[in-house]
Amino acid sequence: MNVIISYTSDKPLYLQIKDQIKEAILKGELRDGDLLPSVRAFANDIGVSVLTTRRVYDELEQEGLAVSQAGRGTFVSMGNLELLRDSKRRAVEEDMQKVIHHAKVFGVTKEELQKMVEILFEEEE
Amino acid sequence: MQNAIEVAGLKKYYGNFCLNEISFTVPDNCITGFIGANGAGKSTTIRAILRLIRTDGGTVRFWGMELDRHEQEIKDRIGVVLDDGAFYDHLTMAQMKSILAPAYSAWDEKAFRANMEFFSLDPKQKIATLSKGMRAKYALALALSHNADLLIMDEPTSGLDPLVRREFMDLILDFMKKDGKSVLFSTHNVSDLERVADMLLLIHKGNIVFQAEKDALLDGHKLVRGKKSELTEEIKKLFLTLNETEYAFEGVTQHAGQIKSLCAGAVVERATIEDIMFAYVGGEKE
Numbered sequence: 556m557n558v559i560i561s562y563t564s565d566k567p568l569y570l571q572i573k574d575q576i577k578e579a580i581l582k583g584e585l586r587d588g589d590l591l592p593s594v595r596a597f598a599n600d601i602g603v604s605v606l607t608t609r610r611v612y613d614e615l616e617q618e619g620l621a622v623s624q625a626g627r628g629t630f631v632s633m634g635n636l637e638l639l640r641d642s643k644r645r646a647v648e649e650d651m652q653k654v655i656h657h658a659k660v661f662g663v664t665k666e667e668l669q670k671m672v673e674i675l676f677e678e679e680e
Numbered sequence: 681m682q683n684a685i686e687v688a689g690l691k692k693y694y695g696n697f698c699l700n701e702i703s704f705t706v707p708d709n710c711i712t713g714f715i716g717a718n719g720a721g722k723s724t725t726i727r728a729i730l731r732l733i734r735t736d737g738g739t740v741r742f743w744g745m746e747l748d749r750h751e752q753e754i755k756d757r758i759g760v761v762l763d764d765g766a767f768y769d770h771l772t773m774a775q776m777k778s779i780l781a782p783a784y785s786a787w788d789e790k791a792f793r794a795n796m797e798f799f800s801l802d803p804k805q806k807i808a809t810l811s812k813g814m815r816a817k818y819a820l821a822l823a824l825s826h827n828a829d830l831l832i833m834d835e836p837t838s839g840l841d842p843l844v845r846r847e848f849m850d851l852i853l854d855f856m857k858k859d860g861k862s863v864l865f866s867t868h869n870v871s872d873l874e875r876v877a878d879m880l881l882l883i884h885k886g887n888i889v890f891q892a893e894k895d896a897l898l899d900g901h902k903l904v905r906g907k908k909s910e911l912t913e914e915i916k917k918l919f920l921t922l923n924e925t926e927y928a929f930e931g932v933t934q935h936a937g938q939i940k941s942l943c944a945g946a947v948v949e950r951a952t953i954e955d956i957m958f959a960y961v962g963g964e965k966e
Contacts, residue, residue: 562950565937567899595857604878605710605856607895 556584558601568603573611577639580620580631587633591621594629682708682743684830684862685729690738692728699724700886701738706830706864706879711856713877713894714866715957721886722866723763726834730760742830756785759823761816761833767807773818774803784826795821798851812839820848824855831855831863837872849876870953880953884961894953901956902936905929906946915942920959932959 556579560571579585591597594612598605612629615621619635658668685706692699699721706712716722727733729740731747740747742754767776773796781787796803799817810818816836823831831852837845853876855861867873873880873894880897882889901920911929916922918939922931932955933939936948951959 562898563902563948568895593857595853598878599853602875604893604895606878606893 560601560603569607569610569614572601572603572607573614576611576615577620580633580636581639581643585631587631589631591629591631683741684708684743685864686739686741686744687725687729688739690725690728690740691736692724692733693736694724697721697724698886699728699735702883702886702888704881704888704891706862708860708862709856710878711852711863711865711873711876712879712881713870713873713953714864714881714883715870715873715953716866716868716883717961718868720883720961722868722883723834724886725883726762726832726864726866730758730832755783756826757829759826759828759831761819761823761831761836763816763835763838767815767818769808770806772804772806773801773810776807777803777822780822781826786827788825788827791827792821792825795824795851798847813841813844816840817844817848820851824851829861831861831865833863833865835867836865837867837869845872852876870957874953877953882957882960889960897953897956898951900934901932901951901959903949903951903955904931904933904936904939904946905949906939906943910943910945912942915939921962932956 556576558572558575560568562568564571566574576585576591585591591612592600594605594608598608601608612621612623616623616629618639620632620639621629622632623629655668657663658665663671683705687705688703689701690699690703691701697719702721702725714722714725724733728735729747731740731751742750742758745754747754768779771779777792781789781792796818799814799821801814801818801821807815807818816839820833820836823833837848840848849872852863852865856863865873865877877894879891880894881891904919906929908924908926908928911924918935919931919933922929932951940946940948
């Protein structure tokens with residue numbers, strides 16, 4: 556898993572870290588039952604405070620993506636993976652609605668838009 | 681989160697200096713950096729919470745217990761490093777250790793030897809012949825040798841060179857690996873804390889200016905630079921501190937996003953703890 560943080564971003568540190576862990580879960584880099592590093596070790600490695608890593612783990616737990624066991628550590632939990640996928644899908648849908656709105660305003664037809672999506676999609680890959 | 685130390689309304693008058701009914705906490709499992717200029721009240725505060733000096737009011741609790749009623753139990757769990765190190769100069773380090781060790785129920789001779797070795801200290805050397813840096817190392821070696829849960833350190837790194845400073849901080853991080861450990865660490869050299877602190881406590885002229893999570897401070901404060909010609913009165917108001925030269929401006933702000941939208945050429949950078957500290961206490965003229 557890669558975790559890269561930026562101190563000049565508008566996004567708070569804990570959110571940057573949480574989102575990157577979620578991404579690693581979605582991509583399958585982290586699997587169900589994987590042990591996450593201890594809050595202290597993780598904090599030292601990425602150069603943030605232990606309060607920040609603890610907050611990340613707490614929120615992942617609240618979102619059902621991690622389970623902590625007293626004395627053993629925090630583990631990845633896939634129980635809510637579908638929920639996470641759904642929420643990501645909703646985010647994509649929302650972005651698409653904006654695109655469609657723009658297309659209508661500027662007179663881009665449905666067919667043209669579909670073409671564009673196809674081309675851009677292939678370019679990304 | 682439980683607190684290792686809770687200070688409420690602590691007062692101390694000292695000639696024309698006073699600790700002004702200060703309150704703060706040192707949370708468990710955290711390294712709390714205690715920062716402020718020389719003479720801001722850091723040492724007085726530390727001595728007052730350890731009852732090494734008489735206070736004029738306020739309460740101090742360790743793990744919820746009052747020091748006056750549970751002194752033995754509490755001091756057994758605290759490792760202290762003071763900047764002058766209250767040692768007898770004519771003794772060797774081994775002799776001084778023999779005097780101090782019986783005071784602790786959980787003295788760990790093996791840990792002490794390992795710490796002495798780690799710092800390349802010779803137990804047979806007389807304390808009088810130690811340099812300032814060696815004294816600080818010796819004090820830390822002692823403080824880490826009785827399974828303390830809390831380290832209270834007053835300017836422990838002030839006599840150390842940068843390399844030893846780093847080793848010192850690594851030892852502190854090592855200490856924190858176990859659950860239930862806490863550190864209160866005062867320094868005027870805030871760069872020490874950039875890497876290790878979780879919580880920051882800023883004192884100025886006997887008053888606590890803020891107690892905040894280090895990362896929340898770094899999230900909330902940015903260093904912004906831009907062209908002098910683009911600096912308007914509106915933008916000026918968004919800065920905590922602002923430094924203008926003939927060609928550019930630079931300052932610490934809590935509104936980096938807003939400044940960026942008003943001034944397209946502005947560059948946002950990471951503010952250091954020192955920048956942030958200066959933004960709160962450096963501006964006023966004596």
